[in-house]
Amino acid sequence: MRIPLAVLTTTVLAVAACAPSGSGQAPAPVAVPQASKDGAFDLDKLIAAAKAEGSVTVYDSSGDIEDVAKAFTAKYGIPMEGVKSDSPETAEKMTREHAADNVTIDATMYEDGGVLVGQLLPQQIVSTWIPADLAAQIPAENQNPLLALSKATIFAYNTKLSPNGCPVKNVWDLTEPEWRGKVVMQDPLGKPTVLSFFTQLKAHGETALAAAYQAKYGKAVQNAADEWIKRLAANQPVLTGSDEDISGAVGAPAAKDVKIGFMSISKFRNNQEKGYAQAACTGMQPFTGFSYPKYAAIAGKTKHPNAAKLFVHFIMTEEGVKHEIAEGGISGNSSIKPLVTPEGLNDWAKDLFQTDPASLLADFQNRQTVSDFWRVNHG
Known part of the structure; x- marks a missing residue:
């Protein structure tokens, strides 16, 4: 019988939390294994051991992993398959393979930090490993779990339909009647990064959202994160299953209606490739969007542990990660500079709401509550 990941996640959540939200009792602690680091590291020996294993398969939420795979194979002569x-789906497959002792996914570039620290790492379905020769270049906050890179989801608009700039200046604008049905975004119930954004807002976004509310309406608001999420959901945003659909609805040459898209910065490549007209909502208060982490993890029962480690080493170098950040992104290796910044996104630290890695477990434990809250208000 096929058990959906949502059921698996809910089961783990029930074990992880000793009391329902609002009971005043803290959730039971979940032991999250720390990233490992080889004491005596020799890259040449790792390459030789990886070649002896023969191949490596890596799953990623981005199709860019296919380009990473080609570059990896070209460099080391080791066949690598990159699967989008x-x-x-990746978590479900890795969980089932681990239980069946039949592992085909050797490593993953994984962007759902909540499930990673709340389920996959504690159950030893995956582990994280830090290349010792690169450790000094990886800030401590990026090491547990190992942050390979950060990407971003931002509010964007059509520059041809709105030549004077983004028609919204404040995130609370999106909750007003004039924008009802005109915000296009991925369904949070199927997009973990958006759901994590909501839980992170509740954890450490209250002050910024309340200040933006005060600036717009001239009065205070209580529980700003809940209020914004509720109003946004009730304003009937158009929900899609892909960022490509959002990009098409907002920026395509055939677009006639002014819409605001909440989409990945990777879709800004459509400006060059498809003649789209998209730009970030620069200066939007209190943020233009949010950044989210993508972690590198190795399957706990992989048959190719050295090849998987070599992949992790590769992705933590500019030669490997450049394929993932070509349309925008920041490497977890601080020595690697960003390659490109999408039009209108000037300063990641200033313009974007930042995911706090210390809140990832709380994201996981609060996920069902936030999901239900969205579902009820979106109706």
Whole structure:
């Protein structure tokens, strides 16, 4: 019988949390294994051991992993298969393979930090490993779990339909009647990064959202994160299953209606490739969007542990990660500079709401509550 990942996640959540939200009792602690680091590291020996294993397969939510695979194989002569797979499907497959002792996914570039620290790492379905020769270049906050890179989801608009700039200046604008049905975004119930954004807002976004509310309406608001999420959901945003659909609805040459898209910065490549007209909502208060982490993890029962480690080493170098950040992104290796910044996104630290890695477990434990809250208000 096929058990959906949502059921698996809910089961783990029930074990992880000793009391329902609002009971005043803290959730039971979940032991999250720390990233490992080889004491005596020799890259040449790792390459030789990886070649002896023969191949490596890596799952990623981005199709860019196919370019990473080609570059990896070209460099080391080791066949690498890069497979695009959404995070929930990857977690479900890795969980089942681990239970069956039949592992085909050797490593993953995984963007759902909540499930990673709340399920995959504690159950030893995956582990994280830090290349010792690169450790000094990886900030401590990026090491547990190992942050390979950060990407971003931002509010964007059509520059031809709105030549004077983004027609919204404040995130609360999107909750007003004039924008009802005109915000296009991925369904949070199927997009873990958006759901994590909501839980992160509740954890450490209250002050910024309340200040933006005060600036717009001239009065205070209580529980700003809940209020914004509720109003946004009730304003009937158009929900899609892909960022490509959002990009098409907002920026395509045939677009006639002014819409705001909440989409991945990777879709800004459509400006060059398809003649789209998209730009970030620069200066939007209190943020233009949010950044989210993508972690590198190795399957706990992989048959190719050295090849998987070599992949992790590769992705933590500019030669490997450049394929993932070509349309925008920041490497977890601080020595690697960003390659490109999408039009209108000037300063990641200033313009974007930042995911706090210390809140990932709380994201996981609060996920069902936030999901239900969205579902009820979106109706």
